[in-house]
Amino acid sequence: MTLLRVRDLSVTFETGDGTVNAVNGVDLAIGAGQSVAVVGESGSGKSQIMFAIMGLLARNGAAAGSVTFDGTELLGLDEGALNRIRSSQIAMIFQNPMTALNPYMRISHQMTEVLTLHKGMSRRAALAEAIGLLDAMEVPEAATRIGMYPHEFSGGMLQRVLIAMALLCRPRLLIADEPTTALDATVRGQIMRLLADVRARFGTTVILVTHDVGIVAGHCDEMVVLYGGRVMESGPVARIFAAPHHPYTRSLLDAVPRLDRDDERLRSIPGDPLGTNLLPAGCPFAARCPRVEERCHRERPASERPAPDRVVACHRPLEGVA
Numbered sequence: 001m002t003l004l005r006v007r008d009l010s011v012t013f014e015t016g017d018g019t020v021n022a023v024n025g026v027d028l029a030i031g032a033g034q035s036v037a038v039v040g041e042s043g044s045g046k047s048q049i050m051f052a053i054m055g056l057l058a059r060n061g062a063a064a065g066s067v068t069f070d071g072t073e074l075l076g077l078d079e080g081a082l083n084r085i086r087s088s089q090i091a092m093i094f095q096n097p098m099t100a101l102n103p104y105m106r107i108s109h110q111m112t113e114v115l116t117l118h119k120g121m122s123r124r125a126a127l128a129e130a131i132g133l134l135d136a137m138e139v140p141e142a143a144t145r146i147g148m149y150p151h152e153f154s155g156g157m158l159q160r161v162l163i164a165m166a167l168l169c170r171p172r173l174l175i176a177d178e179p180t181t182a183l184d185a186t187v188r189g190q191i192m193r194l195l196a197d198v199r200a201r202f203g204t205t206v207i208l209v210t211h212d213v214g215i216v217a218g219h220c221d222e223m224v225v226l227y228g229g230r231v232m233e234s235g236p237v238a239r240i241f242a243a244p245h246h247p248y249t250r251s252l253l254d255a256v257p258r259l260d261r262d263d264e265r266l267r268s269i270p271g272d273p274l275g276t277n278l279l280p281a282g283c284p285f286a287a288r289c290p291r292v293e294e295r296c297h298r299e300r301p302a303s304e305r306p307a308p309d310r311v312v313a314c315h316r317p318l319e320g321v322a
């Protein structure tokens with residue numbers, strides 16, 4: 001069953017310098033129970049897609065297209081109905097943990113408030129529930145630590161607290177926006193494992209937003225590659241890693257340091273990411289693409305399905321059979 005369907009989603013921002021086209025005609029279909037990575041460089045529109053889904057765009061932003069969650073259209077839904085869905089069905093872990101936490105309030109207060117307000121639980125029951133979730137997220141001595149303030153936690157621990165908080169209302173969909181960016185490699189692995197646990201234990205559908213394609217393999221089923229606010233390629237992670245069809249995906253994968261290669265240095269993709277003020281007539285990746293040809297600058301490549309479960313938008317896709 002498709003839990004979340006995004007059709008032809010565009011997000012624009014009105015600024016003093018004109019209109020910023022952050023997301024341009026994105027389609028996504030996310031099945032219940034799946035774990036999907038949304039991957040792309042900084043500025044590719046990852047967070048704005050998620051904010052549009054959540055109805056949390058900045059004031060100067062507007063979304064067009066369609067976002068349905070379990071059959072309900074979310075775009076244009078009134079604030080009350082959207083709040084009900086946000087407080088019970090969809091949760092998001094924000095890129096900056098501090099936006100979700102009040103630095104002056106103990107974690108106990110911040111976690112129980114949600115349950116006492118939205119679920120009508122007693123404070124005692126809410127506290128027990130919150131401690132149980134912190135325990136499940138492997139926060140040691142959860143019963144003691146829940147009385148602490150956010151600054152008393154390390155980055156990795158704080159991320160566990162945020163995942164526990166996001167799970168309080170047992171959401172069906174959890175959106176994690178760069179949950180591991182500020183963490184070192186070991187802690188990053190632990191958080192990724194926890195997210196996988198969440199899915200296995202609670203049946204939660206997970207969207208992982210990341211610019212780090214290296215953490216996707218082994219943790220997600222499907223991936224969506226974004227560039228310039230457009231989907232360049234999507235499909236099963238294992239098949240894309242084995243044989244990317246889009247030159248941009250290939251560049252991203254080539255930039256991942258691998259132990260089985262001589263050069264362990266991170267190779268960067270030549271050229272600068274696209275500015276979002278200009279909507280190119282052709283392929284957004286044309287200025288950096290090693291396979292570019294004349295028509296790439298003129299004609300926007302349509303999304304094609306080289307296989308039933310794969311999508312690629314490129315005039316000259318790489319050959320591959322995976």
Ligand SMILES: Nc1ncnc2c1ncn2[C@@H]1O[C@H](COP(=O)(O)OP(=O)(O)OP(=O)(O)O)[C@@H](O)[C@H]1O
Nearest residue numbers: 013020022041042043044045046047048058211276
């Ligand atoms: N309020 C705003 N006004 C104008 N432009 C905005 C606003 N918010 C975001 N943008 C622009 O939208 C584009 C997409 O931003 P988005 O936050 O989705 O990037 P991202 O892929 O999440 O990047 P990162 O990996 O750095 O988080 C960027 O060019 C950004 O500057």
Ligand code: SF4
Nearest residue numbers: 283286289296314315
């Ligand atoms: S459409 Fe052209 S420029 Fe764009 S990725 Fe494909 S080959 Fe490269």
Ligand SMILES: [Mg+2]
Nearest residue numbers: 046047048095
């Ligand atoms: Mg972001």
